[in-house]
Amino acid sequence: MDFDFGLLYHSFGNVMLDWHVMLMIFIGVTGGITIGALPGLTATMGVALLVPFTFGRPPVESLGMLLGIYCGGMYGGSISAILIRTPGTPAAAATVLEGYPMGQRGEAGRALAMALFASFTGGMIGALIMTFLSPYVAGVALEFSYVEYFALALFGLSVIISISGTSIIKGVMAGLFGLLLSTIGMDPISGFPRFIYGQMDLMEGPAFIPTLIGLFAVAELFSNIEKMGVTEKIQAKIGQYLPSWADIKTSMPNILKSSLIGTTVGAIPGAGGDIAAFVSYAEAKRSSNHPEKFGTGLVEGVAATESANNACSGGAMIPLLSLGVPGDSVTAVLLGAFIVQGLQPGPLLYKEHMDVVYNVFAAMIVANVAMLIVGAVGVRFFARVIGMQKEILIPVIFILSLCGSYAMRQNVFDIYLTIGFGVVGYIMQRYHYPLSPILLALILGPMAEANLRRSMVVSGGDWHILFSRPIAVGLMILGVAFMVASVFNHKRIEKRLAEARLSGSEGTTE
Amino acid sequence: MEKHTHFDFITSIALMLLSLVMIVDCYRIWIDVGGEIYASPGMLPMLLAILLLFTSFLLFKRSIRLNGIGKNFTDFTAWFGCFTKSxxxxxxxxxxxxxxxxxxxxxxxxxxxxxxxxxxxxxxxxxxxxxxxxxxxxxxxxxxxxxxxxxxxxxxxxx
Structure with a gap:
């Protein structure tokens, strides 16, 4: 599938010349930075909360606003990381390492300015790679049959191990739980109702948006109630909005390298901005002429982590748009936003709604520019937002969550579903069961099941059909390799942690 | 990190029970719908429930190896006591x-x-x-x- 420059030019016109779209993007970016700056609230939560409210608007407006939240949220996390040593989002965790010491030295403005510039550059590079690469990936995917789609879903599910956090077994259990949830409701082939126990509202399965809001917004609110009462007052003075030329010159190689790392990591389903930021930070330290200075507050460190996590958003959009497989938790929620608009991401989207795809490309690029403007103008306001009391925020976000879950089908049952999943999500989070595998399983489960069953019916129950097409076999091998690599990586990390603990205890004894 | 072996013990038991219920349900679906197992609406959920049963058993085994059955129960009761009083x-x-x-x-x-x-x-x-x-x-x-x-x-x- 060839890239259409003319259509991209037209799409920029659609986005930039329509004040409704521009307003939505700016609202999204401002909301995203605010949500990102507030510790405990993530971009995933922001997008999940607002998806149901956008279905009455045209696709370009609603997707523009959600992409604005995505881009803004990724940058917003750095503000609290630098000012109060608490990353606003998981993706900004690595920014604390260099950003906070800079703030302590009285260079908070310099660190924030670099975070903004690096986020903008990384976001633009990621968005441009997404724009030019995803049509080609979609072109290949257009040749896929049931077997390849099943293999693709399996490949997507194989990353559950890499996003399992501290325990692989709990990650796998969460994934299996999610897959079982995805089988609730009418069977995709025979129409037989499964596990609904007389509850007709479950005929189509647990509704996606209320489930998402429950797992990612309400569960997070419950966790926040436990951490209430701690409100940081910002002491730092912010007198700089954009980085100096000298800082840009010093950090540019790291920004470019980290943007490429971020986009690549983002394109791997399941790997998010946090992984991209830490990988880039490690690479910046490894390739530096003065690695010993890392950790003391180096502007290059902030540049590396922030460009990587923002580039990750463009990367994560590639599999979403071209294959229908989300790259991270935010794009998983965005998948729901596309469905709400009657659009199914994947190769067919390029055939049937090419104009929407190009509008998304243009909106993503414009959202990054909007982030630079809003970030520079509003940095003092966002720094003040961090001090907002959680006791006020929690009830407000809670109301938004319930309104959001109701809005889609106007069914009170969806509110109950949201609360139920909120409780399940809270318990899981509290006892270190990761939530992302459930999300991945809920999205990829139906895709895997429908295509596996169709393949089985077509072949009369012959399992060999799954290994009859080269691309499918390639994807399955890739999936297995990914799983094995993740297990080894996990074991290596565990071993290092054990060694560190051992040397720590020996040090204490001495 | 907070120790939570006793909670792994309890959740693994709950998940083992859940998977057993689902396996029985899937078997019922197969009997109700009839036909070959590969075409049954219960095939994939049954496979998933078996895997969940297996992984829950692994977690259960690990929690017993680390803590023993008795200590898991005592820890859980102690945790519950503190929880209700906090x-x-x-x-x-x-x-x-x-x-x-x-x-x-x-x-x-x-x-x-x-x-x-x-x-x-x-x-x-x-x-x-x-x-x-x-x-x-x-x-x-x-x-x-x-x-x-x-x-x-x-x-x-x-x-």
Missing amino acids: KLSREMLLGGVILAIYTFALVPRLPFWMSTSIFMISLMTILKAVSIVKSVLITALVVGSIYGVFQMIFHVPLP
Whole structure:
């Protein structure tokens, strides 16, 4: 599938010349930075909360606003990381390492300015790679049959191990739980109702948006109630909005390298901005002429982590748009936003709604520019937002969550579903069961099941059909390799942690 | 990191029971629908439930290896005792009750603005967020904004 420059030019016109779209993007970016700056609230939560409210608007407006939240949220996390040593989002965790010491030295403005510039550059590079690469990936995917789609879903599910956090077994259990949830409701082939126990509202399965809001917004609110009462007052003075030329010159190689790392990591389903930021930070330290200075507050460190996590958003959009497989938790929620608009991401989207795809490309690029403007103008306001009391925020976000879950089908049952999943999500989070595998399983489960069953019916129950097409076999091998690599990586990390603990205890004894 | 072996022990038992129920259900589906197992709507869920049973058993085994059955039970009972006595859990429980009243009793019966105002003011009072006057003002602002933005601009129906 060839890239259409003319259509991209037209799409920029659609986005930039329509004040409704521009307003939505700016609202999204401002909301995203605010949500990102507030510790405990993530971009995933922001997008999940607002998806149901956008279905009455045209696709370009609603997707523009959600992409604005995505881009803004990724940058917003750095503000609290630098000012109060608490990353606003998981993706900004690595920014604390260099950003906070800079703030302590009285260079908070310099660190924030670099975070903004690096986020903008990384976001633009990621968005441009997404724009030019995803049509080609979609072109290949257009040749896929049931077997390849099943293999693709399996490949997507194989990353559950890499996003399992501290325990692989709990990650796998969460994934299996999610897959079982995805089988609730009418069977995709025979129409037989499964596990609904007389509850007709479950005929189509647990509704996606209320489930998402429950797992990612309400569960997070419950966790926040436990951490209430701690409100940081910002002491730092912010007198700089954009980085100096000298800082840009010093950090540019790291920004470019980290943007490429971020986009690549983002394109791997399941790997998010946090992984991209830490990988880039490690690479910046490894390739530096003065690695010993890392950790003391180096502007290059902030540049590396922030460009990587923002580039990750463009990367994560590639599999979403071209294959229908989300790259991270935010794009998983965005998948729901596309469905709400009657659009199914994947190769067919390029055939049937090419104009929407190009509008998304243009909106993503414009959202990054909007982030630079809003970030520079509003940095003092966002720094003040961090001090907002959680006791006020929690009830407000809670109301938004319930309104959001109701809005889609106007069914009170969806509110109950949201609360139920909120409780399940809270318990899981509290006892270190990761939530992302459930999300991945809920999205990829139906895709895997429908295509596996169709393949089985077509072949009369012959399992060999799954290994009859080269691309499918390639994807399955890739999936297995990914799983094995993740297990080894996990074991290596565990071993290092054990060694560190051992040397720590020996040090204490001495 | 917080030790939670006893919780792994309890969750693994709960998940083993859940997977057994699902395996039985899937078998029933197969019998009800008939035909070959590969075409049955119960095939994939059964496979998944078996895998969940297996992984839950692994977690169960690990928790016993680390703590033993007796200590897991004692730890869980001790944790439960502390949980019921702690101030935070009592506050959370009260918050949960208000939430349940709002969701199951107020939302289906009262207009959105009224149920939401009652919920927000009571929750902010329990969380000791601000004075009553301030919480009334904040509530009015939030409810008004939700009406304005979502119902007027986005045309989204509210509960």
